Amino acid sequence: MPTVPPLDIDATVVDICRQHANAPADLIEILHDLQEQIGHVPQSALPTIATALNLSRAEVHGVVSFYHDFREKPAGAVTVKICRAEACQSMGALPLIERICARHGVQLGGTSADGRITVEAVYCLGNCALSPAALVNDKPVGRINDERLNAAIRGAMS
Amino acid sequence: MTITVYVPCDSAALSVGADDVAAAIHEQADMRGLDIQIIRNGSRGMCWLEPLVEVLHDGVRYAYGPVTGADVPGLFDAGFLQAGRHDLALGPTDALDWLANQERLTFARVGVIDPLNLADYQEHGGLVGLHRAIAMQRSEIVAEVTDSGLRGRGGAGFPTGIKWKTVSDLPDGQKYICCNADEGDSGTFADRMLMEGDPFCLLEGMAIAGLAVGASEGYVYIRSEYPHAIATMKQAIRIWEDAGLLGPDVAGSGRPFRIKVRRGAGAYICGEESSMLESMEGKRGTVRSKPPIPAVAGLFGMPTVVNNVLSLATVPVILAKDASFYKEYGMGRSLGTQAFQIAGNVKRGGLVEKAFGVSLRELIEDFGGGTASGRPFRSAQLGGPLGAYIGEEHLDLPMDYEGLAANSAMLGHGGIVVFDDTVDMAEMARFAFEFCQIESCGKCTPCRIGAVRGKESIEKILRGEEVARNIALVEDLCEVMTDGSLCAMGGLTPMPVLSAIRLFPEDFDRTPAAAAAE
Known part of the structure; x- marks a missing residue:
């Protein structure tokens, strides 16, 4: 279920594209802006973007699907990105990720049934001296263990 | 008199509660009616001591760390504003061994100054390089950078001055300076620290590059995983525009230069320069075939200097001091x-700026203090996910481009990821392929298909299926990937895989029974 009615999304998209002078080179910035404003990049927005930037729908779809950041459906209320790259693995990130997913009833890369939390894998947050590292709603959390990460998640939910 | 307290705003410090500490210090000072100002500096790079609070007392900065919000009332009780004694007191910051034993040129100001205070920047040597460059001929600037011996700090190690000369020698017209801040290698965070701790230094380096090659536009491509660095760089650009240091007339030079930030979108491959350029043009980040090289046909097909953050941020000190100063190191x-x-897995993790030639042992044992777990060291991966694993026997290798290359390893972007003896190197080899599978742009077959087949083959080894045959298969596949891939993603994924097989064969010696017993 989209959180914003389709018509409004269209207006938002047109507006964002205009702020970027309808420049095709700004496509990734436009997609970021859209996801920041409505939480995701719905398929329904792609034709509007394509028209505004004078690109084909396929070109826009190609870009959206290439980059890991853009999500087609809204995320949960709290988004947790946990690093599973080598430095964090050296400090036990993989079993930690499994425990966090199990605790919150969510598959890695997915959203819990109640829509409260999304857990995603990332590959390096540049906090490798304080591994394992996570971002909870864009807030960095370093040297995580179950307790520290769950506290940060609770903090973001309240 | 107002007392100055420093609490870092670097992401690493924030990730362990620096904002809470700053808030607690404000609250305590208010309660006690004390007159303080808190400066949010970058990180000194001693990540294990973060949040590292410093107090300026009698002209000397005293360090306390790692501080939590709960420690703050006790610090006030102990008179830390007058450098009082406390369990967390570390003494004068600059006298700490970790810092005193470094040679900080690029990172001289990081953690020292207020990142967005232009006056502070100038008091610490900022803008000297730019002003000197403005008074020089273009060819003189290029010659200075070439003479310094500066090589690309992103990992490839190509001489920066030679790249600049190629672009500078091309006929005048639209040219670009593109800063690669897509620091995706696990174990690296220097670009982020610099952008968060001394953003003006990067802008100065880019402006000098613009003057040197005749470019009027610059872009910083920053990965989206670095929201704080993005915000800091954007603010820094606004401050420089307002000060007339960027815009139609750079610092009174009569020449224009503008800088914009472009955000990445979670694709590791965009750290490869040609993918980055595609991404900056708003396209899928697929690798371009070379030639033409970006210096000739880069962003939007125009001559483009693509340099890493640290290469560009090192240019100001080279111009400020001169090439001979720099190459003494x-x-x-x-x-x-x-x-x-x-x-x-290291006790004292962080950033150490040293002259090339320091040994890994000094870095991992003297600076790093050994493993965080306290267990024996087993391996380290150098230069990110495409870099080789090394073993105990390599710890005395000097860290320089050629020395490591001669030992089938690479320095890359300078990241060192330490593992203790619990690491399963076959699992790490499997992960190297998995990472390549996730992040391959898909343009060339050796990388796109090789990563998947490689992962499957290592999984067979992990299960103990026809181990010798599958190892031979992986080695053969690695040869194809090394020789046949378009870029370093597929071309270097064999580095971690083959080094793990070569140095730790016992981890690959699986039997079906052993696998079943696990």
Whole structure:
């Protein structure tokens, strides 16, 4: 279920594209802006973007699907990105990720049934001296263990 | 008199509660009616001591760390504003061994100054390089950078001055300076620290590059995983525009230069320069075939300098001091300093800027203090996910481009990820392929298909299926990937895989029974 009615999304998209002078080179910035404003990049927005930037729908779809950041459906209320790259693995990130997913009833890369939390894998947050590292709603959390990460998640939910 | 307290705003410090500490210090000072100002500096790079609070007392900065919000009332009780004694007191910051034993040129100001205070920047040597460059001929600037011996700090190690000369020698017209801040290698965070801790230094380096090659536009491509660095760089650009340091007339030079930030979108491959250029043009980040090289046909097909954050941020000090100063550091053909990042399973992780030639043992044992777990060291991965694993026997290798290459390893962006003896190297080899599968742009077959087949083959080894045959298969596949891939993603994924097989064969010696017993 989209959180914003389709018509409004269209207006938002047109507006964002205009702020970027309808420049095709700004496509990734436009997609970021859209996801920041409505939480995701719905398929329904792609034709509007394509028209505004004078690109084909396929070109826009190609870009959206290439980059890991853009999500087609809204995320949960709290988004947790946990690093599973080598430095964090050296400090036990993989079993930690499994425990966090199990605790919150969510598959890695997915959203819990109640829509409260999304857990995603990332590959390096540049906090490798304080591994394992996570971002909870864009807030960095370093040297995580179950307790520290769950506290940060609770903090973001309240 | 107002007392100055420093609490870092670097992401690493924030990730362990620096904002809470700053808030607690404000609250305590208010309660006690004390007159203080808190400066949010970058990180000194001693990540294990974060949040590292400093107090300026009698002209000397005293360090306390790692501080939590709960420690703050006790610090006030102990008179830390007058450098009082406390369990967390570390003494004068600059006298700490970790810092005193470094040679900080690129990172001289990081953690020292207020990142967005232009006056502070100038008091610490900022803008000297730019002003000198403005008074020089274009060819003189290029010659200075070439003479310094500076090589690309992103990992490839190509001489920066030669790249600049190629672009500078091309006919005048639209040219670009593109800063690669897509620091995706696990174990690296130096670009982020610099952008968060001394953003003006990067802008100064880019402006000098613009003057040197005749470019009027610059872009900083920053990965989206670095929201704080993005915000800081955007603010820094606004401050420089307002001060007339960017815009139609750079610092009174009569020449224009503008800088914009572009955000990445979570694709590791965009750290490869041609993918980055595609991404900056708003396209899928697929690798371009070379030639033409970006210096000739880069962003939007125009001549483009693509340099890493640290390469560009090192240019101001080279121009400020001169080339001979810079090349006094280092060894052989690896001149100057490198920002080493000690990460992973290590007691004292952080950033160490040292002249090339320092040994891994000094970095991991002396600076790093050994493993965080206290267990024996087993391996380290150098230069990110495409870099080789090394073993105990390599710890005395000097860290420079050629020395490591001669030992089938690479320095890359200077990241060192430490593993203790619990690491399963076959599992790490499997992960190297998995990472390549996730992040391959898909343009060339050796990388796109090789990563998947490689992962499957290692999984068979992990299950104990026809081990010798599958190892031979992986080695053969690695040869195809090395020789046949378009870029370093597929071309270097064999580095971690083959080094793990070569140095730790016992981890690959699986039997079906052993696998079943696990």
